[in-house]
Amino acid sequence: MKNNRRHFLKKIGMTGVAAAITPMALAEESPSKEFMSRINQLDGDKEIRLALIGAGIMGVQDMQTALMHPNVKINAVCDLYQGRLEDAKKKWGNELFLTKDYKEILKRNDIDAVLIATPDHWHKQISIDALAAGKHVYCEKPMVHSVKEGADVVAAWKKSGKVMLIGSQGVSSLGNEKAKELLASGAIGDIVYAEGFWARHSPEGAWQYNIPNDGNQQTVDWDKFISNTEKKPWDPLRFFRWRNYLDYGTGMSGDLFVHLFSSLHFITDSYGPDKVSAMGGLRYWKDGREVPDILLGTFNYPESEKHPGFNLSLRCNFVDGTSGTTYLKIVGTKGSMDVKWEEVVVKMNGNAGMDEDPFLKEQAKLRGESDTRAKILPPRETVYAAEKKYKGAHYDHFGNFFHAIRTGGTVAEDPVFGLRAAAPALLCNDSYFQDKFIKWDPINMKIV
Template identity: 75%
Template structure:
């Protein structure tokens, strides 16, 4: 099993460096998917015309990044708050179409693709509506608001033949690609454990977003906002600080753990854990929020043809004195890797031997002739790989991957199957926390056990 797995991973490693020129090589192998009406005749001179649904902090950042690419235009914006629609015209031009109804935007013939950056509870429905309307989709993570919604999006995507990518942009980072290559080459041996940490320090980083003075039922379509969840009276905090509330957000795990799951699954080619547990508490931000501000998660990954069995530990802290520390560490039998989007640091164990074939051959010859063991040249205990300064970043490359797939009829690094497999264990953290129990998950068939 181990030799077959290593051979398989080495083949993956050989392709890792090609992501920038051929992003499709990292797409999930899903032989059962039959794409319908996939556009393969996109004129290179034809611009991709974008609509933005959800023009808040992340939506604005997404659109600004997308527009850095050549031959991409913005034509329409949908948001439920007048202030954001007015701001959109100031940022991107007074000629863009604006609306509070996403279906009105989806009807437009001058919109080829949409960026969905709404609160999480609208991801599923707007993604499905967009693909049914013939639009390509970039949907912010997590792909869905609950595990029960995942297959609905996947099935709509398969039927539509459109390109949908989920916005965990770290998947398009040079750091993740290098880590994937190094793991496949056996640099740190076989994975046995991984851990990730995400901390936020500022009030805004703890979701204390600005509440505009003019926010009211007159400027916000509150009824539309809550139409797919519990009926409530107007509450500006539930609209402008939505991540704090379970009806609209997915807590720390859905916001941040999902990034770490995405990176780990990409690097290891894993489909996900089989057991999920979490604990935490509301330690500091006692402002009416419903979700913890400190969260710990533990996950059991079973042995598969792609990787040995291993365990994962994740932590998230909004009561933080570490200035926003973030990392993903992968630990193997020979060493470990600290993985960031722009850097990978490899640290080898003291007993790790050189992989230099010349040194190994010399050692064999000396042993065969009975010669005394000679001192060895050891490999460096720590090696850093850093992206070139000219790199435009993971966010830029993630959009480039999507645009390339739209133009060529290709695939993307984070399609809905990959996106759901990353979202599911993050969402199940919430279930484990609030239900106070272990959750069993089938990562292959993507269902609860």
């Protein structure tokens, strides 16, 4: 197996970047430490002209990160709230084309790619329309609002010949790349179990987004917002706090579990689980929302050519804000990895250094074959941490996107990958609300 870092990144499609691992000599310290760093290729000779569709919290963050890259320009912004359009002009200049109709952006010849950061229920249609208009697409996760929408997006992408990247930024992180490399090399043995965790407590983190004083029917195109779903009277809560409502959002699983699925599938090369179950409840944020604020999910991953069978458990809550944020643990037969976007901590089992199976050795000992006994090694731990100058997974994800556009290359999270990450997350909602197991075909991407 080739462990060369450049070969590894090229193989997984991250051709726009290369990474270097710089060891720190800490022979007498425990745990040992190594630094991870990114070497960015400068390929910004071709200008990429962007439009932002959905200028809320995530959309603005996406655009600001995109504009950190060389030779990238913003030419247009679309949003259904007038206040965000005015803010966009203040941020990015009076020359911007501003509109409440995304189709006006797709007609423009000065737009090469669109960043879609709308509420989830608009991801499918805007993506399909943008691809048909010849635009490259960066679409925030989850790629679709429901599993049944996924096949249409995948078909539109394949027909278009354009680049489409889904916005689970951790896929492009140094932490996930290192974890993938370590697992492939057998560092923790064969995977047997994984678990993930996400916690938030602050009002904004729990989707209690600010409602502006001028957020009313005169400044918001409410009719367009609900035009592809059930018709309802104007409600500022449903517009500005849309994640709380199933017509527009996808709950905790669609917002947060999907990140963990994306990371796990990237690291393991898995197509996904074949059985999904979830339970939880509305325990704290009893504000009229339709989705739980505590969610637990369990998933069965069948054996495949890429990995043995294993189980996954995920949990998320909007009550306890003291237990960290993104966290993914992968447990193998020899040890485990705690994976974050900027850090990987590898912990080895006490018997991981034995040349033979420890159980066979114990049997030999009981038979009196003392000469075969091996010394049990103490637990070992290695920390892989990103250098301080690392610009982060969000920056690298856009680097992957722009490099693919300029070179006609591939991306780390195309729509097929995006659907396989979104589907089990969205099926958590089905399991929770229907109170039953959901069976999923991860190869053919269909509900069984």
